[in-house]
Amino acid sequence: MKRPLSAAALVFGSSSAFAADIPPMPAKAPVVVQQPYDLMIELGAGVQVRPDYPGSKNYEAWPTGFVTLHYLQLPGYGVVKDGSADLRGWSFGPSFNLQSKRTTSDYPELFGLNDVDMTFELGAKVGYTFDWIRPWVAARYGLGGHSGIVGETGLDFIFRASPVLLWSIGPRATFANRDYMETYFGVTPAESALSGTLAAYSPGGGFKSVGAELNFRYEFAPKWAVRGEFIYDKLIGDAADSPITQVGSENQFTAKLGLTYLFQLKLFNN
DSSP states (O other): OOOOOOOHHHHHHHHHHHHSSOOOOOOOOOOOOOOOEEEEEEEEEEEEEESSTOOSOOOOEEEEEEEEEEEEEEEEEEEEEOOOSOOOOEEEEEEEEEOOOOGGGGGGTTTTTTOOEEEEEEEEEEOOOSSEEEEEEEEEEEEEEEOEEEEEEEEEEEEEEEETEEEEEEEEEEEEEEHHHHHHOOOOHHHHHHHHSOOOBBBOEEEEEEEEEEEEEEEEETTEEEEEEEEEEEEEHHHHHHHHHSOSSSEEEEEEEEEEEEEEEOOOOO
């Protein structure tokens, strides 16, 4: 005669059967935070005051533009960002400058020198942003009046005074190759003879100036901001020794002020 199973046996037997039938809980998938936009780019326009030409003691007001690539996500390739205080790590973006024409007939001290056409300089800028410091370097190639290479390097100290106000300040230096230096600081023997006052001079490439830069961005409304840049460069080396600088100034100041708008675009279905 079979003995009935005890209640304990029934309970434990049933529990074991249920345990065997219930599949294990699936592992939690990692949470992937998707950026709402693929492209964040800030565009704007304003005015700048700067030397008429490199080494000049005279200043001119000139239109200027602001282009800042804050964020670009390329599927399968990665992210390009500008290295602002909110986006730490490597950054990459455009670098450009428009150098106005040097018409020597406008400056009696430059009599005898050849004119230099307007030049558009186009290149790239790369940097690395830590919590509050950003080293960077930029290089550009000239199209027009000169076909040389000019660059800048600096170290920005970043201060976020409030959620809408960002400051950066730090030292900077500029450098250029021989072609650029010859264009703006050189004097050929023929030019020297025609001038009668400027000695012949052939500068080499290397560091052109050292100085400091102050920037601010104030977001007064969503996506709208006021941008400002204030730069001081002191010409050094062959640039400072040039006869063109001697009748001009080693101290070069630049100020920019403009209004910008932040565009946020979704480009890819990812």
